[in-house]
Amino acid sequence: MASAAAVEHHHGPPPANRSSRVEPQLLGMLLFIISEIMVFGAFFTAYFFIRVVNGAEWPAQGTELPKLIAGVNTAILLSSSVTVHWALESAKKGNRFGLQAGITTTLLLGATFLFIQVNEYVHIGFAPQDHAQGSIFYGLTGLHGAHVFIGLTLLAFTTLRAFRGHFTPEEHRGVEVPGIYWHFVDVMWVIVYTTIYII
Amino acid sequence: MTHSSVMRVPGLVRGAWATLLGIAVSAALTVAIRAAYGYDPLFDGEAITIVSLVTAPLFFLVGIGAFSEWFYWAGGKPTRPEDHSSHGAHSWKDYFKVNTDHKVIGIQYVVTSFFFMLVGGLLAMMVRAELAAPGSQFVDSNAYNGLFSVHASLMIFLFIIPVFAGLANYVLPLMIGAPDMAFPRLNALSFWMLPVAGTMMTLSFFAPGGSFATGWTAYAPLSTEVPLGQMFFTVGVQFAGASSIATALNFLVTIITMRAPGMSFWRMPLLVWANFSTSLLVVIATPFIAASQFFVLLDYGLGFNFFVPEDSGDVLMYQHVFWFYSHPAVYIMMLPGFGIVSEILAVKARKPVFGYRMMAFSLLAIVLLGFTVWAHHMFVSGMQSWIRVPMMVTTAIIAVPTGIKIFSWLATLWRGVLNVDTPMLWALGFLTMFTLGGISGVMLAMIPLTIHVSDTYFIVAHIHYVLFGGSLFTIFAGVYYWFPKMTGRMFDQTLGKVHFWLTFVAFNATFAPMHLIGVQGMPRRVADYPEQFATWNLVISLASFVLGLSTLIFVYNMVASWRGGPRAGSNPWRALTLEWQVSSPPPIFNFDAVPTVVGGPYEYGVPGAVHGVFKPAGHPAEAEPAPQEGRARQPAGAVAAGSTDREQ
Incomplete structure (x- = not known):
């Protein structure tokens, strides 16, 4: 190959020119979040068609949604957004204890949210197979739950690395990028909670 | 080992x-x-x-x-910088491994997509064999439904969408002066999801009950009540879609953050603009088809009620969600082709692209308008009738930016000295055939006509004029155009021209009569038809076999030229864009040093115009990126004439 000669006096590519102030990793995550928002958008479209266009009773006849428990759960998830921000700020300041405590608390809060969610499924008294309202309820909350799980997985990697001494005031993208995803998961939950439980 | x-x-x-x-x-x-x-x-x-x-x-x-x-x-191990050991391909075996080099991935993409194109083409031949005469020939009606469903799904999800991603994967980083894509590992992952999706769809023929047979649209509730083969589509699309989203994200980040110094948005080649627009569409729209197939999967596998009207489900919701992706998808399948054609027409006419900025703006306009027309696929679905007229209007409006492009291309050709070689023939073929397909598209936007020709061969004719005469012609144009760059070899121009003319004639003989029998009412997606359409169908089938055979010329030309074609110089087309200023095939990291862009990409025939300047060969990479004196600063004519064969 013509490139054989190039390999010999190159150990890597020339550094790419940075044509934007935005970090590639950050931009990638933002674009990924846009596509995630669209996945939720499609599920909300289903919700819209079944509840608004067809005017199906909400929640389905004879069922009740546990607004209060879900509300407490919302508070738990929202507070985890604060703790992940604390972790990032600590990483930026080089405060290792704050980083470790913040990220661990976030992980635990997220896991608690997921646990309460599953517990809610067990006690809610209807199944997705019962009616379309149930399908939408489980579909949307389940989709969100899956995203919480993805977020927790990412945070677990970050936690592991935080305890192994990674992340410095200069290099903390590994906290920042999963953190942005986590904020997205939280904001999305507020929308899901509002449309499914409150309205 | x-x-x-x-x-x-x-x-x-x-x-x-x-x-x-x-x-x-x-x-x-x-x-x-x-x-x-x-x-x-x-x-x-x-x-x-x-x-x-x-x-x-x-x-x-x-x-x-x-x-x-x-x-x-x-696992929490210390980060290690990319060691680039998985860059480049040294033998054919390297193409069967996970590779992070965008050039290797590009070729993997293109070859894989063409493989599935041949599979899909074979299925089309079987469809035409069945339709050659009225009555039942070879297959029963259910198997027939499977043939056209898998044909369409493979062609759309495994050929046209990924082959464009493959071509862009190869040339886009080169064009913007980047050493690779922004996320090389994600790039590799995106590629490897494709063979998974394609294999899955093809294997559906072995499922009990036969392959999925609901068309590529897989309308619910039909798709939730058919045999198991349907799931091979439902899940296969998820992988193709995930691949497509990941690549689009990668393109966007690459284009935004990795352009060479001086490569402002208004100096980007139109291929880059086209892929920028396409990627926006993919990132925003593709999640919708993912969701629509999630609904089907949940209804089918777990007994959910999204599409069960008795339990308050909504059947039409499927079509809304599906077409909210699948209408933008037709632009996903067309915009990259627009980019390819813009490159080729400018180079072969030796003229700047007419209305460069309008070309870019019209791409963005198509992206925007593409999201406002989805329900024109549902005029006869029984949806609320008030949606129809707005959708008709927006559909007609979307012809405006497309028209801007067509006329700009014509103006680019105007008074140019045309070099009508193989890539140019395909580009010109695209221009004529896509315009015909576009016109029948505007006709179909009109509600009364759609109601008349809905689910007839008129639709089949239209879709093939835009996807075959449009997209596939640009794909052939692009493959021929960049073949010397990708392989370092020149293809056989005579065979290329034979391929074009044979395809062009057979294509029209196959699909033009479909307009006619479609207006007369021949239904699509049915294995049998009335006696009155027998003559035309025989003609169509015979022409389609010629069309199928013409592809073999292409395959032979590509394989033979890659193995033993004459060496191509670094810039056989005397093009200005950056990918032609490095050797063919390009060096493993594309550039010794990132080039500097000082002018527009299409200044053909403009005295003193320069697009990119390179530092002298062997200059240390860590030198400042400003343009240097020396060998690289050639007079513009020298670069445009391609006489500077830069050895890397």
């Missing part, structure tokens, strides 16, 4: 046994869950297949090593 190490090293062997392991794990998981819920029977082949379809590909991807680096990172 010892036997046991072949099993453990990332690669196809490990991928194969990982797939089997995935199926075993899925089976165990399914049985365990069924036991926990007390279902009977415990061992349900259908349930195991569905779970395997989702799980086994993930095992395969881990097996071939698509996730190795990420596992390393997740």
Whole structure:
């Protein structure tokens, strides 16, 4: 190959020119979040068609949604957004204890949210197979739950690395990028909670 | 390499046994869950297949090593900079491994997509063989439905969409002066999801009850009540879609953050603009088809009620969600082709692209308008009738930016000295055929006509004029155009021209009569038809066989030229864009030093115009990026004439 000669006096590519102030990793995550928002958008479209266009009773006849428990759960998830921000700020300041405590608390809060969610499924008294309202309820909350799980997985990697001494005031993208995803998961939950439980 | 190490090293062997392991794990998981819920029977082949379809590909991807680096990172080990050991291909075997080099991935993409194009083409030949005469020839009606469904799905999800991604993968980083894509490992993963999706769709023929037979649209509730083969589509589309989203994200980040110094948005080649627009469409729209297939999967596999009207489900919701992706998808399948044609017409006419900025703006306008027209696919679906007129209007409006492009291309050709070689022939063929397809598209926007020709061969004619005469012609143009760059060899121009003329004539003989019989009412997606259409269908079938055979010329030309064609110089077309200013094939990291862009990409025939300047060969990479004196600063004419064969 013509490139054989190039390999010999190159150990890597020339550094790419940075044509934007935005970090590639950050931009990638933002674009990924846009596509995630669209996945939720499609599920909300289903919700819209079944509840608004067809005017199906909400929640389905004879069922009740546990607004209060879900509300407490919302508070738990929202507070985890604060703790992940604390972790990032600590990483930026080089405060290792704050980083470790913040990220661990976030992980635990997220896991608690997921646990309460599953517990809610067990006690809610209807199944997705019962009616379309149930399908939408489980579909949307389940989709969100899956995203919480993805977020927790990412945070677990970050936690592991935080305890192994990674992340410095200069290099903390590994906290920042999963953190942005986590904020997205939280904001999305507020929308899901509002449309499914409150309205 | 010892036997046991072949099993453990990332690669196809490990991928194969990982797939089997995935199926075993899925089976165990399914049985365990069924036991926990007390279902009977415990061992349900259908349930195991569905779970395997989702799980086994993930095992395969881990097996071939698509996730190795990420596992390393997740394990909390110190970050190691990319060692580039997996860059470049030194033998054909390297193309069967996970590779992070955008040029290798580009070729992997293109070859894989053409493989599935040949499979899909074979299915089309079988469709035409069945339709050659009224009555039943070779297959029963259900098998026939399977043939055209898999044909369409492969052509759309495994050929046209990914082949454009493949071509852009190869040339886009070169064009903007980047050493690679922004996320090389994600790039590799995106590629490897494709063969998974394609294999899955093709394997559906072996499913009990036959392949999926609901068309590529897979309308619910039909798709939730058919045999198991449907799931091979439902899950296969998820992988193709994920691949498409990941690549689009990668393109966007690459274009935004990795352009060479001086490469402002208004100096980007139109191919880059086209892929920028396409990627926006993919990132925003593709999640909708993913969701629509999630609904089908949940209804089919777990008994959800999204599409069960008795339980308050909504059948039309499927079509809304599906077309909210699938209408933008027709632009996903067309905009990159617009980019390719803009490149070729400017180079071959030796003229700047007419209305460069309007060309870029019209791409963005198509992106925007593309999201406002989806329900024109549903005029006869029984949706609320008030949606129809707004959709008709927006559909007619979207012809405006497309028209701007057509007229700009014509103005580019105007008074140019045309070099009508193979890529140019395909580009000109595209221009004529796509315009015809576009015109029948505007006709179809009109509600009364749509109601008349809905589900007839008029639709088939229209879709093939835009996707075959439009997209595929640009794909051929692009493959011929960049073949010298990709392989370092020149293809046989005579065979290329024969390929074009044979395809062009056979294409029109195949699809033009379909307009006629469509208006007369011949239904599509039915294996049989009334006696009155027999003559035309025989003509169409015969022409389609010629069309099929013409592809073999292309395949022969590509394979033979790659193996033993004459060496192509670095810039056989005397083009200005950056990918032609490096050797053919380009060096492993594209550029010794990132070039500097000082002018527009299409200044052909403009005295003193320069697009990119290179530092002298061998200049240390860490030098400042400003344009240097020396060999690289050639007079513009020299670059445009292609006389500076830069040895890297």
